Amino acid sequence: MKLITVIVKPFKLTEVREALSAMGIQGLTVTEVKVFGRQKGHTELYRGAEDVVDFLPKVRVEAVISDDALEQAVEAIEEGTRTGKIGDGNIFVSEIVEVIRIRTGEMSGDACNPHFYDDVSTS
Template sequence: MKKIEAVIKPFKLDDVKEALNEIGIQGMTITEVKGYGRQKGHKEIYRGAEYVVDFIPKVKIEIVVDAERADQVVEAILESAKTGKIGDGKIFVLPVEEAIRVRTGEKGKDAI
């Protein structure tokens, strides 16, 4: 099993969700996060006092899938989250040791 973590632009969330639905992904967890990479932050000026706002709002999506499907998921996110401009985000793929469904106690592939 693999976990795909994608940090994307918030306004792209609906597009990504739709793209994932289309390839049959049935669930995901999202978090509103803040961060910065190459995009850096922006400046705000209040009555002459200049503040650099480093952390920009992003959405983090977490999905766990069967290892064979990981590439397909990454592909779907890449296509749907891309604007071509700086700040589009990143995708990470991590190995997952175990998954357990709380209600039934099922384990592994059956649980995701």
């Protein structure tokens, strides 16, 4: 199993979600983050004073997927988010050693299915 972590511009979140949903991946974690990278930030005027904004808003999307779906998922995310301009984001791939579903005690493959994140109505 792999953990894909995607850092993209907030308006590209829909494209990432749709690309992964089309593959049957439904369990996503989305976090609003601020990043500093090659974009370097920008200058804003706030109450008449110039303010340098170094950290830019992005979203971080995480999904656990099977090894055999990795290449397809990465390609789908790239196609949906690439503009060719600086700040398109990054995709990080990590190895998952173990997954345990707290509610049931299921481990690894059993715990990591298309419904990885429990629906509130099932508790």
